[in-house]
Amino acid sequence: MPSVTYQPPLRWWNHAWRYVLVVAISAISWFEIAPWQWDHRRWWFWTDLGLGVFSLVLLAWRRRHPFAVAVVVNAVTVVSWSSGGPATLALVSLATRRRWREVLPVAALGLVAGLALERMNPVSTQDFAFTIPFVAVVVAATVAWGMFIGSRRELIATLRERAETAEVEQASRVAQARTAERSRIAREMHDVLAHRISLVTMHAGALAYRDDLSRDEVRTTAGIIQDNSHRAMVELREVLGVLRDGPGDSAPERPQPSASDLRALVDEARASGTRVDLWVGVELADVPDALGRTAYRVVQEGLTNARKHAADTLVSVTLTGGPADGLTIEVRNPLRVGEPVASAPRSGLGLAGLAERAELAGGTLTHEVSPAAEFVLETWLPWPT
Template sequence: MSRQMLPGALLQEPGSKRTARDWLVDVLMTLIALTVGVLVYTESEQAHSDFEDLIDLTLGVTSLIALWWRRRWPGAIGILITAASAFSAFSAGAALIALFNVALRGTRRQIITVTAVGIAGGIVYTVMYPTEDDVPLAIELAFAVLITLVVVPWGLFTRTQRDLVHTERDRAKKAEAEQLAHVEAAREAERRRIAGEMHDVLAHRLSLLSVHAGALEFRPDATPAEISEAAGVIRATATEALRDLRDVIGVLRTSDGVTAPPQPTLDAIPALVEESRAAGMHVRARIEASGGEVMVGRTAYRVVQEGLTNARKHAPAAAVEVTVGPSDASLVVEVVSRKSALAPEAGPGGSGLIGLTERVALAGGSLEHGPNRRGDFVLRAVLPWT
């Protein structure tokens, strides 16, 4: 219902039809034009011959009908009606509406042309049909010109107000579009953050589960004690995976006011290495840094975690060397898998390494990965360190 009370042109929609307000305005304008035309015609009827009366009424009715197309062709309709008003008193009301309409919708050239025709038409009509009152002709001419010079600025003022409404509406649409884009970008960033946290936290635990489950599968001759020990490690690892999953969910709920549990940092790397050793990996570690800035420590932990996870996936029998230590104003984190080559998934196309590259960049560092001259796969991060 509210849309129907707006002008169809204001909606700015392709193929928009006349609204209820447009129909109401059309009827009202026609009634005003008819009323003014009848009053002016009655005032000057005695100065007309029968033939002039016929011409006057014919032009007046034509002008009233032409008002229907004033929105589509404001300039042409304005010239037609104002020219007709020079010879037809019955067209006077329609001429006022046409002048207002061309000021509201016409181009600058159309406004100037129709204004000039309106002034000329008023002068011609006043000279042809002067009133019988004792009013000087000069005053009548001035009044005829003044009417045009009042109606046109009124239409221009209304046009300015309508343009302001258009501008505010466009701004509102632009702001709404920007807000939607911002919300969508925030959602996409949140999805990426969820994917990164899930990969970083769970990939390590699940790879441990895979190693122990595989050992049980390919060791049918294992003793009950060995089976019991492997089952215990699987249970403990599954428990840790569930705890890590709860940690991730806690991180994602921080926007709702839930305090997230502390994330692992630099000091948790030794425990991470021990977990891998317990899973049967051959890991040598040299960790010569502790504490530090939280984001840097957390990123260093993720680098070591990703390196151990990839080594476990693609080279489970290879020896792994983990080095974490300061170098000048940087912290160097390096995971070297002593193997000639790794599966393609461990290369630059891996989603884990892509996410890790972004994480390291956010911390202000750089990440390199790939085989060295000896064929060992090296994952090396350089992070800011003070």
């Protein structure tokens, strides 16, 4: 909520037309009495003119000290007709603040000063009974105009503040969406590349530490490394394609994996040398795409972890469930005895990303070492209706 003391900055032309209007009001007020002062009380003429100039100069501080300036200028109008214009502007400026404890005393002072000045007018021909309501109406109109200006300024300031707040909130939402998208892409890159790099690491380790391989075995292993390195580059390029700005800058995003691709994933792992036992207790073709995509990533990460930390063990993958019970995925492998010859870096990001995926899908993910010295990764995912 803007402050009631809000005052917008004024340009030079804003000041100019205000001062022109003030001088015009003073000239109209002083026009009738000025000739009489010149002819009969010349000292009053010069005093009136000096007080008018003094009041005009004092208006420059009306924003910094509105109450004080309004009191002084309206008090001066007791003996000075030429101060009528500055007194009007000072009262309007004070009324824009919309503080009744300040406006009412100054308005009362202006009313008394105006009546006193008119009472001393030696050339006035109007009945004083008419003068009282006339001056009261002028003061009331002046206060009302100032209150209207202050209300309008407050409204504009409120709308401006709301617009700025909306822009900040919009920028914040855009930043949050960008961060979320980057996190999604990072998870996708980890899921895609970790699988390929683990294959490359395993076979490269075999080439580095085994000297009993035949030429054909070396050629086959090198081919696997080359093929998976190429696939890693292709998949990385496809994932990063969504980061391009223009709609025509990147090729259409490749189809996302589904539950139907699980058998191909297991066959690929077997072809690379990993021993995998797959048991499927659900019709993969009936698994919804969103659920199948998450299930694919879970199995992929389970195979990747087994290949990184227990490459020579048997990995068991089990899928059970249905529309009524949800989908349960279990990836189990015995712990390896001793350290692997060459192991991939331990980041811990894969399981953390999977846990986040499962939570976003409304499911749960747990991983533990069983009493039988097996690493068990179990995920339950709800089956969308």
